[in-house]
Amino acid sequence: xxxxxxxxxxxxxxxVSQAGRDPYLRxxxxxxxxxxxxxxxxxxxxxxxxxxxxxLAPGTVTGFLGPNGAGKTTTLRVLLGLADADAGxxxxxxxxxxxxxxxxxxxxxxxxxxxxxxxxxxRDHLRVLSAASGVAEVRVDxxxxxxxxxxxxxxxxxxxxxxxxxxxxxxxxLLGEPRLLVLDEPTNGLDPSGTHWxxxxxxxxxxxxxxxLVSSHQLAEIAxxxxxxxxIDRGRVLADAPLVxxxxxxxxLEQTYLALTAxxxx
Amino acid sequence: xxxxxxxxxxKVRTTRTTAGVLAGMVGVVLLAIxxxxxxxxxxxxxxxxxQRKMFxxxxxxxxxxxxxxxxxxxxxxxxRYGTIRPTLLSVPxxxxxxxxxxxxxxxxxSVAGMVAAGLASAAGTAFLxxxxxxxxxxxxxxVQLVLGGAAAGAAWATLGFGVGAVVRxxxxxxxxxxxxxxxxxxxxxxxxxxVGKYSPGALxxxxxxxxxxxxxxxxxxxxxxxxVAGAAVCAALAATTTxxxx
Numbered sequence: 001x002x003x004x005x006x007x008x009x010x011x012x013x014x015x016v017s018q019a020g021r022d023p024y025l026r027x028x029x030x031x032x033x034x035x036x037x038x039x040x041x042x043x044x045x046x047x048x049x050x051x052x053x054x055x056l057a058p059g060t061v062t063g064f065l066g067p068n069g070a071g072k073t074t075t076l077r078v079l080l081g082l083a084d085a086d087a088g089x090x091x092x093x094x095x096x097x098x099x100x101x102x103x104x105x106x107x108x109x110x111x112x113x114x115x116x117x118x119x120x121x122x123r124d125h126l127r128v129l130s131a132a133s134g135v136a137e138v139r140v141d142x143x144x145x146x147x148x149x150x151x152x153x154x155x156x157x158x159x160x161x162x163x164x165x166x167x168x169x170x171x172x173x174l175l176g177e178p179r180l181l182v183l184d185e186p187t188n189g190l191d192p193s194g195t196h197w198x199x200x201x202x203x204x205x206x207x208x209x210x211x212x213l214v215s216s217h218q219l220a221e222i223a224x225x226x227x228x229x230x231x232i233d234r235g236r237v238l239a240d241a242p243l244v245x246x247x248x249x250x251x252x253l254e255q256t257y258l259a260l261t262a263x264x265x266x
Numbered sequence: 267x268x269x270x271x272x273x274x275x276x277k278v279r280t281t282r283t284t285a286g287v288l289a290g291m292v293g294v295v296l297l298a299i300x301x302x303x304x305x306x307x308x309x310x311x312x313x314x315x316x317q318r319k320m321f322x323x324x325x326x327x328x329x330x331x332x333x334x335x336x337x338x339x340x341x342x343x344x345x346r347y348g349t350i351r352p353t354l355l356s357v358p359x360x361x362x363x364x365x366x367x368x369x370x371x372x373x374x375x376s377v378a379g380m381v382a383a384g385l386a387s388a389a390g391t392a393f394l395x396x397x398x399x400x401x402x403x404x405x406x407x408x409v410q411l412v413l414g415g416a417a418a419g420a421a422w423a424t425l426g427f428g429v430g431a432v433v434r435x436x437x438x439x440x441x442x443x444x445x446x447x448x449x450x451x452x453x454x455x456x457x458x459x460x461v462g463k464y465s466p467g468a469l470x471x472x473x474x475x476x477x478x479x480x481x482x483x484x485x486x487x488x489x490x491x492x493x494v495a496g497a498a499v500c501a502a503l504a505a506t507t508t509x510x511x512x
Contacts, residue, residue: 073512074512077510077511077512080355080358081354081355081358082351082354082355082510082511082512083510083511083512084510097358098358098359098360100358103355103356103357103358104356107355109355111351112348112351114347114348115347115348115349115351115352116347116348116349117277117281117343117347117349118347119281119282119283120277120280120281121280124276124280127276127280128273128276128277128280129273129352129356131269131272131273131276132269132270132272132273132353132356132357133269133356133357134269172352
């Protein structure tokens with residue numbers, strides 16, 4: 001079954017009211033879902049992330065941009081507890097990811113488009129993750145329906161196209177009805193209608209009170225999808241501002257991005 | 267059953283990997299026991315002790331080899347296909363993942379060891395009778411073969427899991443385990459028997475009832491194998507909790 005692009009995705013976020021209010025976050029001083037403070041990460045002599053700080057507010061879609069090797073993926077890995085910081089902190093809901101009691105209720109993430117066992121069916125992949133996360137198995141069929149993979153769900157993942165794998169990854173991310181979605185290059189492999197559909201999903205997610213951090217190189221797509229933009233290069237934050245401040249009638253997001261990330265001396 | 271363990275059991279059940287390895291093991295055990303039962307000279311299979319040694323050589327050894335393979339694959343597959351990332355995102359407390367995977371490997375390994383030993387004993391007995399020989403093995407020794415095989419399989423699967431967690435790469439982990447089981451241990455046992463009898467393979471055979479001069483008693487073998495399995499889990503914990511997953 002193909003996704004119906006005209007259908008408004010029904011997004012539910014655990015712990016967040018329909019009006020988009022999150023009682024937990026209201027107890028925190030800055031109301032931030034994500035708080036990255038003075039984060040530094042080195043690999044041997046290479047400083048991948050150099051003392052960066054930013055916050056993500058609920059109900060926003062933030063584009064996380066930067067050239068290859070800028071430190072985007074490293075930042076996401078540290079935020080999600082897959083790598084340890086050398087200095088600083090990256091907190092979700094005020095806690096390190098590895099300290100979250102129910103991480104699937106907080107964060108849904110897609111870091112790679114191919115993190116599946118090729119011989120396992122899409123549905124079984126989700127069943128495994130729902131079991132690991134303590135999420136009711138009924139959510140598996142709900143998210144399969146949401147991403148339009150019901151008909152293909154019993155096939156082995158090795159038969160899926162790249163776009164179908166992206167959808168399966170997003171389904172896994174949505175399993176726990178999380179407050180935060182972290183997506184690394186989610187439009188890779190999606191056709192134009194799939195990209196349009198993803199944009200609607202992210203918007204519906206934010207309107208339901210959720211927060212999205214999406215890393216991408218597709219600036220034209222990002223300019224249509226996000227409220228806020230963070231640009232990093234060589235491990236440092238170059239811009240952290242609402243989209244309207246970085247792209248408007250006088251310049252495009254791409255022009256701003258290229259001006260900020262231009263090699264020194266060029 | 268906690269959530270991490272439920273997920274690991276589901277992983278085993280939702281691919282053909284484990285079933286395929288077990289099916290391969292059944293075929294190899296049947297082939298090997300048939301070759302031994304029909305091919306060895308009658309004077310080498312004359313007594314119950316000779317016959318039991320044949321069952322043990324085939325069943326226990328094959329059980330340990332395939333259990334080690336199952337254990338190693340349970341971890342290296344996660345790295346090969348990148349599923350370690352969603353696994354750790356779902357259960358970010360890595361110690362829980364390691365303990366759950368170790369239990370899962372241990373149970374599947376014990377099944378492999380039990381099936382290999384049971385099949386070698388049953389098929390071996392049937393083949394010898396087909397050859398016209400009487401089989402003189404007490405029931406208690408059959409039980410020890412099967413239970414010892416199960417225990418050895420459990421220990422070797424846990425050991426294989428630990429090697430997989432430390433090495434991460436599938437081919438080197440599996441080749442390393444096979445070289446150890448099939449070559450290094452035999453050299454150790456033949457060259458330095460006082461040390462070789464404490465190698466994990468010799469300990470496994472001791473549990474299953476091997477009776478030669480240089481062999482540990484079964485309680486000592488059990489204690490030593492539990493220590494080996496525990497050390498493998500500790501190595502897996504150390505390798506997993508301190509590393510970055512990129």
